[in-house]
Amino acid sequence: MIRRLADLGHDRVLLAFSDDSAPNIAERLNGAEASAQAAGVALEPLRCGWSVESADHAFAAHLEGAPAPRAVFALTNLIALSGWSALVRRGLMPGRDLAFVGFDDADWMAHMHPPVAAVAQPVEEIARRAWARLMARIGGEGGGPVSERAPCILHERGTLVPP
Template sequence: MAPATVSRFLNGGIELPPATAERIRSAIAELGYRPNPYARSLSRGRTDMLALAIPDIQNAFFSQLASAVDRCAEEQNLSLLLCSTANKTARELDFIERLRRRFFDGLLLATNHADDGTLAEAINTADSNIVLVDEDVPGARVAKVFSDNEQGGFLAGSHILAAGHRAIAYIGGPPKLMSTVERRQGLSNAISASSDARLVCCLEHDYTREHGRAAMAEIIAHHRDVTAVFAGSDEITLGVLEVLREHGLRVACDLSLVTFDDVGLLHLLDPPVTAIRQPTAEIGRKAFERLAAAITGESVEIATERLPVRLVERASVAAPRRA
């Protein structure tokens, strides 16, 4: 029997008489044959592998995102290559080049830094099988799936104002990053609706614990009138909490706090921290669906999809302290 006929049978391309099919199966069992996935990929022009490139594998948000995408890939019998870029442009460009060379069929890319145009150009000239997740690369003409950051900032601001706070600080990520700008804008929109409230300061650098520590220390030193803080990520919030503890200050009693993400164990803290929750699993699922559709040749709209966030009220916001 011709090898091509056996190959087509094993791949489901043809049906053979029961006796012939049984002979093939018996031979496979006797020889212990296992298909070579690499040879199969070459013949089909596909690897059945997707890549997810994230800035920091230790960050709880990106870990949950990776878990959601991995579940989707498993359901579709696809392999997932998890790539950590350390938030470096050079490594992001390397994974885009690997996609161009067909190391995998598609790339989900989550960056966490501002782009000077280099990344956008590489994305636009590489392949349509790229979906941006969580953060934008301005000018990139691919499908994008984000949270509604501005809605989150507005919800946080409105909740803080409802508790009676009028002097508020924002600790955000990199100043030119989409999420930083939009979360700040949402907070500003809420504050501007109040005649006597003000945004005392915006301290923006990185979505890291170190930045949270430095920003909270600056607020304590130079902005003692601030009674509430909106932190742009859980990582920033952890740094804020460390500094408050070092200064003997209590969340809610001395300073109200709302964070963005809600991917950690905030409900176990004392007091539990109020948060704007991102739909992390849904972001991963939506991005995966768009990428899978593009790979199979379906028409995928090059547009931005924003998923709604929600306020998870706990106990970290209370009426402002007395002077």
């Protein structure tokens, strides 16, 4: 996602996340940081906590003390929802005034105006692989734990705009 924002001309991205103590969030942060370094993009990390209220407070505090961001990448859908609200309350419209991207492609994202660009995990593919693995184990296949990766999908929607 960071490379895509860089391709659009963004050189600074507000990276909003819940808490890097969660392995999936730490992995997303590491990936964003590596991509930012390779693309010459400066990241502004914003720790938002685990609730809508804490994320709302983090965005509000950040927006009070800093220039308006030109690009926001929220690493969870809850953070994206809080970020959207905080930006709109400040008079900033994602898709018009800044690029805005969420993660996990919650149902609400496609129904906003403009629709929110999102990185989506291939849930059906993950479920299919997990089911196949479970059936193989039930069928007697042995072996230790297995880790698989399925690439995410980018839904380029109305909030993925240049600076």
